[in-house]
Amino acid sequence: MATVQAPLAWPRWTIAAGFACVSWPAELPIFAASAVRTLQLGGLGVDEAQVLLAAKQLDGTGRHWAELNARCGGNGLALKVVGESIRELFDGEIGSFLEEAGAGSVFGGYSAALG
DSSP states (O other), X not given: OEEEEOSSSOSEEEEETTEEEEEOOTTHHHHHGGGOOOOOOOOOOHHHHHHHTGGGTOBOOHHHHHHHHHHTXXXXXXXXXXXXXXXXXXXXXXXXXXXXXXXXXXXXXXXXXXX
């Protein structure tokens, strides 16, 4: 992991596995709290998931789509990754994939890395 130090002490940029991350000192939020805005993003709904994966031409009932979206937590990246696997390995059949995957999350321990 490479660390690139800016001319000032902060921010500190870390580049690992092709991703950049910036870190700030812990005391910074105290000074900038009034200027900081956050936006809580929810996951995609079933309709948005279907639009996102339309090019993959997946086939499933409304229940299949809802379950797939729920297992991916509405996470667009997760849906794309799983959608491609469904297209390649299950001939686009969401139901077959869900049966094979069993109950629970599609990603198991990897869900934190995607979200």
